[in-house]
Amino acid sequence: MSLQSHPPETTLSDDGTTAAVCPYCDRPFVTERQRALHVGERHNxxxxxxxxxxAARDAESDELFRLHLKVIFAVGLLYAASIVGGVVAFSLPG
Ligand SMILES: [Zn+2]
Incomplete structure (x- = not known):
């Protein structure tokens, strides 16, 4: 297994446009929310x-919560499907 780290995805849109640029360090961002998070964490x-x-942090937190709900639902569905599949498989005569 490789221990080489992968850099974060920083590719901008194909046409080179950016939605926002940091006013302090001129770093481009794809969304305003990313810029707001960057400015709040890196600059005064x-x-x-x-x-x-x-606001951006709250929106991101809400989005993460919804993702966790989806993951929990998917794991529960997979668990229920495996139980039903096991019951059916072990109840078959044979
Ligand atoms: Zn910056």
């Missing part, structure tokens, strides 16, 4: 930037 944000950061 103004009050408006701090509010944007909090």
């Amino acid at each position: 944000a103004t009050e408006a930037e701090r509010r944007a950061y909090e």
